[in-house]
Amino acid sequence: MPVSTGQVGALLGVEAVSKSFTRLVDGQTQGVKVLDAIDFEVKAGSTTSLFGPNGCGKTTLLNTIAGLLAPDAGRVRYCGLDPEGPRFGFVFQNYRESLFPWLTASDNIAFPLALRGVGRRERTSRVRELTESLEMALPLDLYPYQLSGGQLQMVAIARALITDPEILLLDEPFSALDYQARLQTQLRVSGILEKVKLTALIVSHDPDEAIFLADDLLVVTNIPARVASRIHVRLDRPRSLDMMESAEFLGYRNSVLKSFREVAL
Amino acid sequence: MRRKNWPLGPAIVLLAWVVLYWGGLVNPLLLPSPWEVFLRLSRGLFSRDLLRDLGATVYRAGAGILLASLIGIPLGAFMGASQRFQRHFGGLVDFFRSIPATAMLPLFMVAFGIGDQTRILLVVFCTSLIMIVNTHAGVRNVSRARLMAARAMGATRWQSLSRVAVMDALPQVFTGFRVSVSLSLIIVVVTEMLIGTSMGLGHRIYEAQLIYNSVEMFAAIILTGCLGAGLNLILDFVEKRHLHWAGR
Numbered sequence: 001m002p003v004s005t006g007q008v009g010a011l012l013g014v015e016a017v018s019k020s021f022t023r024l025v026d027g028q029t030q031g032v033k034v035l036d037a038i039d040f041e042v043k044a045g046s047t048t049s050l051f052g053p054n055g056c057g058k059t060t061l062l063n064t065i066a067g068l069l070a071p072d073a074g075r076v077r078y079c080g081l082d083p084e085g086p087r088f089g090f091v092f093q094n095y096r097e098s099l100f101p102w103l104t105a106s107d108n109i110a111f112p113l114a115l116r117g118v119g120r121r122e123r124t125s126r127v128r129e130l131t132e133s134l135e136m137a138l139p140l141d142l143y144p145y146q147l148s149g150g151q152l153q154m155v156a157i158a159r160a161l162i163t164d165p166e167i168l169l170l171d172e173p174f175s176a177l178d179y180q181a182r183l184q185t186q187l188r189v190s191g192i193l194e195k196v197k198l199t200a201l202i203v204s205h206d207p208d209e210a211i212f213l214a215d216d217l218l219v220v221t222n223i224p225a226r227v228a229s230r231i232h233v234r235l236d237r238p239r240s241l242d243m244m245e246s247a248e249f250l251g252y253r254n255s256v257l258k259s260f261r262e263v264a265l
Numbered sequence: 266m267r268r269k270n271w272p273l274g275p276a277i278v279l280l281a282w283v284v285l286y287w288g289g290l291v292n293p294l295l296l297p298s299p300w301e302v303f304l305r306l307s308r309g310l311f312s313r314d315l316l317r318d319l320g321a322t323v324y325r326a327g328a329g330i331l332l333a334s335l336i337g338i339p340l341g342a343f344m345g346a347s348q349r350f351q352r353h354f355g356g357l358v359d360f361f362r363s364i365p366a367t368a369m370l371p372l373f374m375v376a377f378g379i380g381d382q383t384r385i386l387l388v389v390f391c392t393s394l395i396m397i398v399n400t401h402a403g404v405r406n407v408s409r410a411r412l413m414a415a416r417a418m419g420a421t422r423w424q425s426l427s428r429v430a431v432m433d434a435l436p437q438v439f440t441g442f443r444v445s446v447s448l449s450l451i452i453v454v455v456t457e458m459l460i461g462t463s464m465g466l467g468h469r470i471y472e473a474q475l476i477y478n479s480v481e482m483f484a485a486i487i488l489t490g491c492l493g494a495g496l497n498l499i500l501d502f503v504e505k506r507h508l509h510w511a512g513r
Contacts (some may be wrong), residue, residue: 097410
């Protein structure tokens with residue numbers, strides 16, 4: 001039961017979450033603090049970008065939010081989400097690695113359904129419904145090696161959406177694409193998020209992409225990662241690529257880069 | 266329409282054979298008449314005696330491969346999934362794999378007699394080890410990103426193994442299977458020469474040699490070659506059809 005979307009207020013609260021990993025250095029285990037009292041809220045139906053230097057523990061943060069990792073301190077609070085455990089959709093960093101080469105595009109998208117024991121016939125019809133409603137003109141019968149990077153990314157996103165998630169987590173979703181495909185895919189994804197009014201959390205290395213998709217943008221420091229600043233992005237919706245040339249956009253860009261320079265360089 | 270481009274190699278070999286034979290350049294005991302060999306082959310296939318030998322060899326190799334797959338693939342997968350199992354048994358597998366099949370034959374004869382079961386069990390012994398090693402390598406090299414993705418999508422441990430690890434390892438498992446098929450042919454043909462049977466291509470080749478019947482020997486050798494090449498074609502077809510995505 002999708003209880004969540006459309007509700008006002010915080011959907012997800014990350015409250016002082018800390019996480020350390022032990023690492024082996026010269027035969028001795030050392031604790032490395034990755035997340036340091038991370039604190040922020042995500043509003044229902046909004047998109048939050050996490051922007052920060054490479055290796056700053058953003059993937060760890062996503063995994064903690066999704067419940068794949070337990071925080072050492074602090075907690076993740078979910079408001080009004082499925083009491084059986086909130087439903088997450090994942091879009092992984094490397095779609096070439098995370099998609100299954102032995103499955104057709106259609107079967108890749110339906111994979112999470114197959115894990116839940118949904119029958120073949122229903123899987124096929126749900127895949128068709130979803131891709132049609134999102135106007136993804138995908139060749140569903142082809143295998144990943146026969147698709148372009150942009151198409152593969154659409155398959156990965158459709159796969160994340162097929163289970164009707166309450167929160168979509170995207171981990172550097174565009175990093176493997178060339179610039180042209182990246183711009184196109186950003187536009188498509190922001191369109192999809194606007195359409196399904198899904199709460200989304202995006203980890204990004206690219207300031208333009210982080211701003212373009214975001215309602216809220218968090219600049220994260222080097223490890224141990226803290227939230228350095230929070231920028232509310234008030235660009236109109238639906239977003240369009242020409243907004244990236246606007247003075248307003250450049251203003252956001254400047255403040256993001258300033259904050260980034262202070263914490264990362 | 267383009268003319269079909271037949272490979273030249275076989276024609277050249279056949280031509281050389283014809284020239285060498287009719288030129289009287291080689292002792293006919295070493296190189297019999299190609300025509301007579303051809304006649305013997307077709308007679309053998311129609312009168313069923315060579316066909317029966319072929320059937321016996323295929324049955325022995327096939328039964329061995331089937332049993333070896335049932336044992337080797339699950340064990341290899343388990344070894345790839347469990348570090349502890351690998352630590353305790355990996356060395357043992359490598360040790361037994363290094364022993365040539367023929368070195369185990371006398372022991373197997375003592376243990377299982379001189380019937381078909383000895384041949385089949387020897388095939389099982391050798392090829393299941395190959396399948397363990399290849400399946401293990403395949404499962405161990407399964408993409409961690411894919412396993413992570415499956416887990417994040419809610420896959421249970423069993424689903425991660427059966428739907429992701431096994432599929433990711435499949436091309437390597439198939440490689441093990443292919444190697445096993447050719448090895449099983451070698452083992453079966455050799456043991457047909459060495460231990461008692463009245464059927465089988467190895468038996469036919471050996472008997473023909475004993476009575477200096479090189480026409481029959483050549484016919485049986487060619488038939489053995491066709492069997493190997495035919496199996497290879499089938500495996501190629503299966504690979505193109507079902508594993509076309511491998512490594513891409």
